[in-house]
Amino acid sequence: MNTGAEAVETALKMVRRWGVEKKGIENGKQEIVVAAENFHGRTISIVSFSTDPDARVNYGPYTPGFVIVPYNDAAAIEKAVTPNTCAVMIEPIQGEAGVYVPDEGYLKAVREICTRRKVLFIADEIQTGFCRTGRKFAVDHEGVRPDAMTLGKALGGGLFPVSAVVADHDVMGVFTPGTHGSTFGGNPLASAIAIAAMDVLDDEKLADNARVMGEHFRAEVAKARCPKMVKVRGKGLLNAVVFEKGFEAWNVCLALRDAGVLAKQTHGNIIRFAPPLVITRDDMTDALSRIIRVLEAVK
Numbered sequence: 197m198n199t200g201a202e203a204v205e206t207a208l209k210m211v212r213r214w215g216v217e218k219k220g221i222e223n224g225k226q227e228i229v230v231a232a233e234n235f236h237g238r239t240i241s242i243v244s245f246s247t248d249p250d251a252r253v254n255y256g257p258y259t260p261g262f263v264i265v266p267y268n269d270a271a272a273i274e275k276a277v278t279p280n281t282c283a284v285m286i287e288p289i290q291g292e293a294g295v296y297v298p299d300e301g302y303l304k305a306v307r308e309i310c311t312r313r314k315v316l317f318i319a320d321e322i323q324t325g326f327c328r329t330g331r332k333f334a335v336d337h338e339g340v341r342p343d344a345m346t347l348g349k350a351l352g353g354g355l356f357p358v359s360a361v362v363a364d365h366d367v368m369g370v371f372t373p374g375t376h377g378s379t380f381g382g383n384p385l386a387s388a389i390a391i392a393a394m395d396v397l398d399d400e401k402l403a404d405n406a407r408v409m410g411e412h413f414r415a416e417v418a419k420a421r422c423p424k425m426v427k428v429r430g431k432g433l434l435n436a437v438v439f440e441k442g443f444e445a446w447n448v449c450l451a452l453r454d455a456g457v458l459a460k461q462t463h464g465n466i467i468r469f470a471p472p473l474v475i476t477r478d479d480m481t482d483a484l485s486r487i488i489r490v491l492e493a494v495k
């Protein structure tokens with residue numbers, strides 16, 4: 197497809213169909229379990245199961261069939277699964293929520309529940325995939341293989357709209373000719389760019405670069421003398437600086453901009469840092485000195 201949101205929509209259609217055709221759920225009764233604080237895109241169906249008022253308010257009527265449970269809580273997923281559940285969809289790290297990294301073992305537990313209860317596990321790797329977290333996919337940190345992954349963003353080398361859903365044939369095969377598609381989906385230029393982008397990720401060992409540069413980033417930022425900063429968290433080159441509750445980080449983003457560093461505020465008191473995967477040590481050192489200068493000037 198073209199955008200991340202369309203990849204997610206495709207995955208939702210795929211698992212709903214699978215639920216009817218492979219699991220025997222009555223059409224219209226399919227349920228999909230998702231996590232609170234998720235971000236999967238901005239279509240009507242996707243915002244229907246968002247818990248973020250900015251994404252959701254006044255876009256009703258909302259699409260039914262989604263059950264929201266707390267993130268990082270495998271027991272809540274176990275409880276939410278019913279005979280009508282066709283899938284569980286989560287982000288391996290919640291990016292937009294503020295780079296919320298779940299406890300070690302969460303993804304494994306989700307995998308185990310899904311297998312045991314005959315439910316598909318969809319990992320939305322649109323933000324975390326393709327080396328961003330220091331491994332090719334974020335699920336690799338726990339050695340977990342989901343039934344489906346949604347991919348986007350870096351798939352287009354960061355500049356061209358192309359997205360995808362990957363799954364084994366017994367799942368993907370529920371789509372037959374004419375049952376899903378898009379004018380520009382899978383067009384030759386996008387496909388060529390995606391293949392080239394994936395080659396670059398391997399050839400330039402960008403997962404290793406993300407891991408090493410990310411460790412450097414977190415270690416250095418954690419040393420900043422900034423009383424308002426609570427912690428720095430993340431994996432690879434997907435990181436966030438978390439300030440104390442109630443702190444308004446927007447002015448820090450503006451100060452960073454003035455210092456030549458672009459970073460995005462999420463949820464008021466969090467700033468996300470997602471530098472290019474190709475960043476060199478020299479550029480990281482330069483960026484860190486600017487970031488630390490700004491952090492240490494925070495009142």
Ligand code: PLP
Pocket residue numbers: 199200201202204235236237238287291292320321322323324348349
């Ligand atoms: N899923 C995740 C995890 C994302 O982070 C995003 C975008 O930030 C999306 C889906 C939506 O992608 P797009 O903006 O390309 O529609």
